[in-house]
Amino acid sequence: xxxxxxxxxxxxxxxxxxxxxxxxxxxxxxxxxxxxxxxxxxxxxxxxxxxxxxxxxxxxxxxxxxxxxxxxxxxxxxxxxxxxxxxxxxxxxxxxxxxxxxxxxxxxxxxxxxxxxxxxxxxxxxxxxxxxxxxxxxxxxxxxxxxxxxxxxxxxxxxxxxxxxxxxxxxxxxxxxxxxxxxxxxxxxxxxxxxxxxxxxxxxxxxxxxxxxxxxxxxxxxxxxxxxxxxxxxxxxxxxxxxxxxxxxxxxxxxxxxxx
Amino acid sequence: xxxxxxxxxxxxxxxxxxxxxxxxxxxxxxxxxxxxxxxxxxxxxxxxxxxxxxxxxxxxxxxxxxxxxxxxxxxxxxxxxxxxxxxxxxxxxxxxxxxxxxxxxxxxxxxxxxxxxxxxxxxxxxxxxxxxxxxxxxxxxxxxxxxxxxxxxxxxxxxxxxxxxxxxxxxxxxxxxxxxxxxxxxxxxxxxxxxxxxxxxxxxxxxxxxxxxxxxxxxxxx
Numbered sequence: 001x002x003x004x005x006x007x008x009x010x011x012x013x014x015x016x017x018x019x020x021x022x023x024x025x026x027x028x029x030x031x032x033x034x035x036x037x038x039x040x041x042x043x044x045x046x047x048x049x050x051x052x053x054x055x056x057x058x059x060x061x062x063x064x065x066x067x068x069x070x071x072x073x074x075x076x077x078x079x080x081x082x083x084x085x086x087x088x089x090x091x092x093x094x095x096x097x098x099x100x101x102x103x104x105x106x107x108x109x110x111x112x113x114x115x116x117x118x119x120x121x122x123x124x125x126x127x128x129x130x131x132x133x134x135x136x137x138x139x140x141x142x143x144x145x146x147x148x149x150x151x152x153x154x155x156x157x158x159x160x161x162x163x164x165x166x167x168x169x170x171x172x173x174x175x176x177x178x179x180x181x182x183x184x185x186x187x188x189x190x191x192x193x194x195x196x197x198x199x200x201x202x203x204x205x206x207x208x209x210x211x212x213x214x215x216x217x218x219x220x221x222x223x224x225x226x227x228x229x230x231x232x233x234x235x236x237x238x239x240x241x242x243x244x245x246x247x248x249x250x251x252x253x254x255x256x257x258x259x260x
Numbered sequence: 261x262x263x264x265x266x267x268x269x270x271x272x273x274x275x276x277x278x279x280x281x282x283x284x285x286x287x288x289x290x291x292x293x294x295x296x297x298x299x300x301x302x303x304x305x306x307x308x309x310x311x312x313x314x315x316x317x318x319x320x321x322x323x324x325x326x327x328x329x330x331x332x333x334x335x336x337x338x339x340x341x342x343x344x345x346x347x348x349x350x351x352x353x354x355x356x357x358x359x360x361x362x363x364x365x366x367x368x369x370x371x372x373x374x375x376x377x378x379x380x381x382x383x384x385x386x387x388x389x390x391x392x393x394x395x396x397x398x399x400x401x402x403x404x405x406x407x408x409x410x411x412x413x414x415x416x417x418x419x420x421x422x423x424x425x426x427x428x429x430x431x432x433x434x435x436x437x438x439x440x441x442x443x444x445x446x447x448x449x450x451x452x453x454x455x456x457x458x459x460x461x462x463x464x465x466x467x468x469x470x471x472x473x474x475x476x477x478x479x480x481x482x
Binding site: 050051053075076077078080081082083115116140142143144145146147148149150153154155206208209210211212213256259260 | 304347443
């Protein structure tokens with residue numbers, strides 16, 4: 001089963017999506033609409049988002065691309081819900097920068113609280129998986145708590161969704177193809193099997209530092225193949241058997257409108 | 261997570277905002293891995309598992325082998341409580357967005373360096389008590405007159421003047437609000453004394469600012 005949050009006919013709804021793409025609200029109402037309908041506004045799929053853990057340099061090829069030695073210990077940074085937006089929504093490119101790139105990532109969504117979780121028990125704590133696009137503004141990198149919040153904590157720059165797939169429905173999460181397409185052309189093509197620190201390891205590692213709670217998310221890093229994005233570009237991040245996440249880039253002024 | 265935290269949705273902390281500390285570290289910040297001094301505020305989050313309250317016992321941290329860590333430290337800061345949605349505000353208008361003030365203590369492992377996000381040192385459960393309460397923004401006149409005092413077992417260990425911050429409150433609110441839209445109840449810990457205070461198991465720590473209050477916590481593990 002897949003789970004999402006949408007706005008449909010003016011109502012904010014928690015929905016389940018079955019294997020034949022039938023949509024049912026969690027209160028049992030069947031929605032007569034298809035998944036690709038423009039009548040659906042997709043919200044970020046985690047209803048009460050908690051702490052978002054994101055991995056840097058977690059694919060060896062991407063670390064090399066950025067001229068880094070692969071890390072010996074996970075490089076983890078934290079994001080909050082201000083960064084989240086849904087499928088088919090907009091993200092912005094800040095003014096006067098040279099290089100903004102997407103990062104297609106598998107996301108593990110924590111389903112129950114745990115501390116000191118063992119690797120072999122890790123999947124019991126994961127409710128399901130989704131996809132995010134963890135945009136980065138490389139111009140803003142500084143060598144203090146890198147990647148710093150100015151790079152990674154901006155409004156709208158973490159699209160996620162459209163849905164969460166139950167853990168039980170993803171038999172081999174460490175062998176899924178990830179692709180990103182910009183304006184229809186594939187620019188990033190990797191596999192979760194190339195992660196340096198895999199999902200069970202990350203659950204074990206983080207839960208030895210702190211308690212993980214339902215609604216926390218782990219964005220597991222991105223493989224090789226990042227390119228610059230410009231307003232007007234459409235970027236689609238896909239993870240095999242999970243979902244495809246579409247985002248349109250707009251200018252900073254278009255995004256903030258009156259508050260620009 | 262505790263239910264009665266005063267923090268809503270986000271606790272942003274500003275590191276390296278003590279002028280004297282920045283001066284002292286100037287030379288090392290020109291070398292690897294930093295290469296040059298910071299040009300922007302150095303920010304980190306204390307995530308929701310860290311939020312705690314006045315009076316709480318702070319858990320003594322354990323390492324990955326389950327053994328007690330050798331040392332912990334504490335810093336304390338004035339906490340700015342956001343009063344209304346704060347998006348891209350100017351320095352001139354920034355203070356209008358403050359809803360109240362409180363104290364934030366940050367218990368952590370000793371700060372080794374500032375190159376990578378310090379998840380292991382900063383994200384310990386219950387390590388960010390906030391309180392004892394939120395006072396209204398109208399109750400303080402001049403933030404630059406404030407001093408943050410840390411006492412351990414009654415003895416003063418640290419005194420930090422808000423006037424010694426590299427960046428003031430208004431500038432920080434403005435800069436942060438251009439990165440992220442802040443929501444009511446979110447808190448910014450605007451600056452800590454550069455020298456964090458070592459603590460031991462069983463210690464009682466009072467963090468205080470005159471007119472804001474005293475935030476008292478004890479260290480566990482004794």
